[in-house]
Amino acid sequence: MSDNSYTRVTFFSGENVPLEMHKARMVQRIHLISAQERLSVLTQTGNNTFLLPNRDVFLDMLTDSGVNAMSEVQYAAMLMADDSYAGSETFYRLEKTIQDFFGTQFFLPAHQGRACENILASSYVTAETPTVITNYHFTTTKAHILLRGGQVLEAISDAGLSTQSDLPFKGDYDLDKLDALVRGAGGPGKIAFARIEAGTNLIGGQPVSLGNMREVSAYCRKNGLLLVFDASLLADNLYFIKTREEECRRRSLTEIVREIASLMDVIYFSGRKLGCARGGGICTSNRKEYMRMRDLVPLYEGFLTYGGMSVREMEAMAVGIRETLDIHNISQTPLFVEALGQELQAKGVPVVTPFGGLGCHVDASRFIPQVPQEQYPAAALCSAIYLVSGVRGMERGTLSESRNPDGSEHLSNMELVRLAVPKRVFTHSQLKFAADRIGWLHENRDLIGGLAFEDEPRTLRFFLGRLKPIGDWQRRLVEKFVQDMPSGL
Ligand code: F0G
Secondary structure, three states: OOOOOOOOOOOOOOOOOOOOOOOOOOOOOOOEEEEEHHHHHHHHHHOHHOOOOOOOEEOOOOOOOOOOOOOOHHHHHHHOOOOOOOOOOHHHHHHHHHHHHHHOOEEEOOHHHHHHHHHHHHHOOOOOOOEEEOOOHHHHHHHHHOOOOOOEEEEEEEEOOOOOOOOOOOOOOOOHHHHHHHHHHOHHEEEEEEEEEOOOHHHOOOOOOOOHHHHHHHHHHHHOOEEEEOOOHHHHHHHHHHHHHHOOOOHHHHHHHHHHHHHHOOOEEEOOOOOOOOOOEEEOOOOHHHHHOOOHHHHHOOOOOOOOHHHHHHHHHHHHHHHHHOHHHHHHHHHHHHHHHHHHHHHHOOOOOOOOOOOOEEEHHHOOOOOOHHHHHHHHHHHHHHHOOOOOEEEHHHHHHOOOOOOOOOOOOOOEEEOOOOOOOOOHHHHHHHHHHHHHHHHHHOOOOOOEEEEOOOOOHHHOOEEEOOOOOOHHHHHHHHHHHHOOO
């Protein structure tokens, strides 16, 4: 299935257009309501894009989680599912697929990525080993570790925290930082595990190089640290390893995945991302680690042969994981992110560079420097983007952090609005529309103000929190939009 000779189809004219390597045979009608209607919906939903109903959203760029377009082969496989509490053939097919894909021996099913994180944190984060070191944290990962009294330390390279860069692997660990953190935490004996997150989500979907994974793995093995790999965003990361890491250009995707897996002790993933279905799982070849986690699956998830997943999703995931080895499958998100990023850049909109996977990330700190971090600039920009376009993005900034134990704000390293590009869902013209409206917003950025909480949940507050604009900037923004675009659309 995979073809190693080329990774993208280029145009003779030299124009950079991301070419779809699939055709759409089923479509869903979407609706574009007016800016005045959007203002009313946004007000009712507490200025939180998580709370918007789909009927009022034009382009749903909240996430790629569980919303990538599935292939016809995935749908066909769903009809073959063997429904059974125990011993389902579907499970054995999925287990075999995962063994072939990663080359690992044991597989524990779970209902999604954070369920794997719950099992990992329950198994390894203890009073004696409270520390997890990671390239960068992810919201749910961190929440599970904190819940058990642990702490998360980050060893991301300095370049990873710069929004403007041309470094190809900003998700890489800084090995010196890793060593300093291990010592500072009291030595390897105090560390629950080290974690590498593929396609580092919160810094803009930035990949980790195979070379860096080798170094981190060597360090962990030398120091007796367990190395856990979050493979949720492996598909995008794999594309970047293949295209940006010289020694990998001639290697097959299978070979690369197998080498990555051989460097890790435990691998987990969200099947809502990897495999373009729903569900998740934990893989390892180490019997001791497998046994340490195994009994938690029937407790939290479901019996060992389904782990909280429906058999249909397991079949779709198995096919989706195999399809990850097709370069023209895994190229789609990175190429569309790049196209959207270039459109935005051409309009002067500040975006995270280099373009990563997952989505295009708009830098709210540079877009609206007038809004202080305490007024959630990324959330404010996210609400403004919805008002002028009907595009639903996701705040990835201070709002997505938890408060410090003393109640003060934990200001985020970056204030980003993520415009996720789920695989094979949007067309090029839809991305151009998003860029056009965000370009308008950029020209009118002085009108944007901040947000304040009306109702703030204690954990993962970004999911369900409700906010209100500080002043009446949203009404004035919509007024100006309607002046320039009289249809209000
Ligand atoms: N790890 C990473 C890197 C993720 O991006 C996610 C989810 C998870 C773990 C948790 O997986 O959602 O299946 O429980 N990311 C989603 C997102 C929510 O929108 O980026 P889950």
